[in-house]
Amino acid sequence: MSTDLHHTPESAPATTPPRAAALHEPVIGWFDAHARDLPWRRPDAGAWSVMISEFMLQQTPVVRVLPVHEQWLARWPRPADLAAESPGEAVRAWGRLGYPRRALRLHAAAGAIAQRHGGEVPHDHAELLALPGVGEYTAAAVASFAYGRRHIVLDTNVRRVFARVVTGVAHPPNATTAAERRTAAGLLPADEATAARWAAATMELGALVCTARSPQCGQCPVAALCAWRLAGSPAHEGPPRRGQSYAGTDRQVRGRLLAVLRASPTPVSQSALDSVWHDPVQRARALDTLVEDGLVEPLADGVYRLPV
DNA sequence: CACACGTGGAT
DNA sequence: TATCCAAGTGT
Numbered sequence: 001m002s003t004d005l006h007h008t009p010e011s012a013p014a015t016t017p018p019r020a021a022a023l024h025e026p027v028i029g030w031f032d033a034h035a036r037d038l039p040w041r042r043p044d045a046g047a048w049s050v051m052i053s054e055f056m057l058q059q060t061p062v063v064r065v066l067p068v069h070e071q072w073l074a075r076w077p078r079p080a081d082l083a084a085e086s087p088g089e090a091v092r093a094w095g096r097l098g099y100p101r102r103a104l105r106l107h108a109a110a111g112a113i114a115q116r117h118g119g120e121v122p123h124d125h126a127e128l129l130a131l132p133g134v135g136e137y138t139a140a141a142v143a144s145f146a147y148g149r150r151h152i153v154l155d156t157n158v159r160r161v162f163a164r165v166v167t168g169v170a171h172p173p174n175a176t177t178a179a180e181r182r183t184a185a186g187l188l189p190a191d192e193a194t195a196a197r198w199a200a201a202t203m204e205l206g207a208l209v210c211t212a213r214s215p216q217c218g219q220c221p222v223a224a225l226c227a228w229r230l231a232g233s234p235a236h237e238g239p240p241r242r243g244q245s246y247a248g249t250d251r252q253v254r255g256r257l258l259a260v261l262r263a264s265p266t267p268v269s270q271s272a273l274d275s276v277w278h279d280p281v282q283r284a285r286a287l288d289t290l291v292e293d294g295l296v297e298p299l300a301d302g303v304y305r306l307p308v
Numbered sequence: 309c310a311c312a313c314g315t316g317g318a319t
Numbered sequence: 320t321a322t323c324c325a326a327g328t329g330t
Binding site for chain 3: 133
Binding site: 061063064097100101244250252254289 | 313
């Protein structure tokens with residue numbers, strides 16, 4: 001086994017990266033045999049179902065999204081149904097998925113779809129991107145998964161698969177780079193339907209086999225072509241991967257405060273909020289930012305509620 | 309571009 | 320127990 005002692009992120013892999021065409025069939029074939037049966041992937045799933053799932057899946061695992069996604073779709077079958085609700089109800093129904101600003105943005109996106117797009121989730125990438133809460137990834141994902149369009153879908157799973165198979169490193173950079181976009185563009189099948197299949201397949205491969213912690217290379221359809229394996233599965237180099245701290249942060253306080261509001265069908269008093277965090281300064285700051293974000297609505301006399 | 313932004317399960 | 324990680328977006 002030859003080890004490159006002077007390896008840097010920009011250096012060429014020790015072996016030739018696999019050709020695009022050599023990857024398509026095994027990866028898509030693997031997907032056909034092993035893809036999970038997720039509600040938003042079923043033939044009868046509409047674009048709205050896909051869009052709800054994409055919002056919920058931003059930084060939240062599939063198993064926790066499943067039940068909430070089902071509830072949302074049953075309660076708000078079309079974008080206009082959600083748009084007709086108060087934003088507070090969206091925040092409440094978001095439950096404990098985390099990052100509740102996503103609920104607010106999905107509610108706002110539903111409003112924009114009802115107003116500007118005749119109630120239909122747009123097909124066009126640029127129009128999707130213009131919606132609140134829809135970034136580069138989500139716009140591509142909705143266009144590709146819901147409408148079969150040909151787009152570069154670069155999420156954390158796909159980035160990790162390409163980092164290993166093509167670039168030969170254990171993990172992708174912290175932020176998406178131009179080099180990654182070039183790699184993804186070079187691998188994207190020319191045929192539109194195949195490209196959409198490829199996007200879903202590479203994402204699923206990263207989620208189920210080419211995982212962050214302990215990849216199941218024995219199950220991987222392209223293990224024999226994988227630049228990382230061929231290089232001896234070298235450990236991660238470079239800057240430490242971004243860790244998230246949580247205990248004691250404003251985020252934790254915001255979470256506590258919002259949990260109180262979600263649980264109460266009626267406005268809550270200042271004292272009810274005061275009871276969930278000891279430090280009055282941090283508590284006040286957290287409440288302030290929740291109000292700024294539109295997640296909490298202050299009423300008169302130190303009473304608060306979810307936004308109407 | 310680095311950082312804020314929730315929550316909970318796995319190791 | 321501490322850390323890592325999960326289909327990112329907005330600033």
